[in-house]
Amino acid sequence: MKVLVVGSGGREHALCWAISKSPKCDKLYAAPGNAGIADVAECVKIKSDDVDGILKFAKAEKIDFVVVGPEAPLVAGLVDKLESVGIKAFGPSKKAAQLEGSKAFMKDLLAKYNIPTAAYGVFDEPDAAKEFIMKMDCPVVVKADGLAAGKGVIVCHNKNEAYAAIDHIMIERAFGDAGDEVLVEEFMPGEEVSFFALVDGNSAVAMASAQDHKAVHEGDVGPNTGGMGAYSPTPVVDKALHKKIMETIIQPTIDAMAAEGCPYKGVLFAGLMIANGEPKVLEYNVRFGDPECQVLMARMKSDVLEALLACANGTLAKTSITWKKDTALVVVMAADGYPGHYATGSEINNLGDARAIKGVEIFHAGTKFKGKKVISDGGRVLGVTSTGKTVKDAQDKAYQAVDAIKWPEGFCRRDIGWRALERE
Ligand code: AMP
Ligand code: GLY
DSSP states (O other), X not given: OEEEEEEOSHHHHHHHHHHTTOTTOSEEEEEEOOTTGGGXXXXXXXXXXXXXXXXXXXXXXXXXXEEEOSHHHHHTTHHHHHHHTTOEEESOOTTTTHHHHOHHHHHHHHHHTTOOBOOEEEESSHHHHHHHHHTSOSSEEEEESSOOTTOOEEEESSHHHHHHHHHHHHTSOTTGGGGSSEEEEEOOOSEEEEXXXXXXXXXXXXXXXXXXXXXXXXXTEEEEOSOSEEEESOTTSOHHHHHHHIIXXXXXXXXXXXXXXXXXXXXXXXXXXEETTEEEEEEEESSOOTTHHHXXXXXXXXXXXXXXXXXXXXXXXXXXXXXXXXXXXXXEEEETTTTSSOOOOOEEBOXXXXXXXXXXXXXXXXXXXXXXEEEEOSSEEEXXXXXXXXXXXXXXXXXXXXXXXXXXXXXXXXXXXXXXXXXX
16 A cells, blocks of 8 residues: 655654554655654655645555644545545544534534533633633633644633633634634643544544643643653553543544534544543544654554554454553653744754664654754654553653753653652
8 A cells, every 4th residue: 555644743753653564555655754754754845734735646646545643634624635536544524623623613512412521611702701701610721712733722720810811812812713712611620631542433442541741841830832741551541441431432422423414533532631530521632642642653563554544444343453561651852942932953863872772762753854964843853752561661761762862952851651650
């Protein structure tokens, strides 16, 4: 098969790395890819949100299967366009991608089908939103409806903060059109986990759970990022909770989407809040998490390409997915200043030494070549990924690899996996 992976981050490097190992994969392309992806795929200079460019390339190269990494091309309808010309793709249709593309769509669906989530209101003008806030207990959470690159959520500790958040989104239009509507939500305390399931329209097969570390600094302090590290499996999701998540959240959502006339296929990424053993939905994403995908790919034993194909073919019920028992852990190395302003273009050395450590893989998130040198080209730059018998073992190896890498302009959190380590 000729396969094309769309995207250029650590998630897409992990997908390319896993897909390239499949005996079914004869030729692998990435659009646009990065310096690490170039090890396992041919990178083509087409941006991931250039829907028409991707369509043109896939037709010209007679691509058999397109795996879409990020949400933007999904929400823009890339999968619909590919399928309309007979090209198979992994990912939801434009309509089904609303699960991530519109928080109001997602919350209304959960409410209609009694799927557990925080109480909420949706508003298209600021005064009504403020009146609703007036009657709520604090903290409250204010969210822009549309895609805002993970920045459209503001946790407000008092009412004045919440009124200011409404003005920020609706009047200052900090997130542009994504703020045409706002959601105001009840705050849910608890522990967050990322839960993944593969879906083919009707059936869902659970993947593993993972835990992200969103804050930039150790101890979960500082501004939120796209994710500074992750590990899988998560001890907080035991067998009973896993079953509960599938039965009360994932399957009912798949059934609801089918009933609404927009059957879901692809990967369903549920951001969950767990309190007293009860899971509730924080958000849905219609793609793999980044960096969660890196640890999932490191742990997946079965053929990844076959599993993704089964989602597109509607044959998931006949496909089994097996996992390594080991823990996988990824430490993200980011450019100094991230998630605020950061520079690009600094040289990264000794990647070979780090990769030589047994059980370590380095997934590139934001790199490119300058001649033969690898240079930084983004905020999150590398995902140093390791597997080990225990969380401690995986963590030790990952930091050994981090220390082998010579990149003075980068930093990482030193406590990835701390919740699991405390349990271990
Ligand atoms: P979201 O993009 O909707 O997942 O929100 C980003 C982050 O804000 C989540 O990962 C949570 O840490 C936090 N958050 C969002 N909604 C809530 C809520 N209702 N209660 C508590 N925390 C929340
Ligand atoms: N790591 C969180 C996300 O991909 O949204």
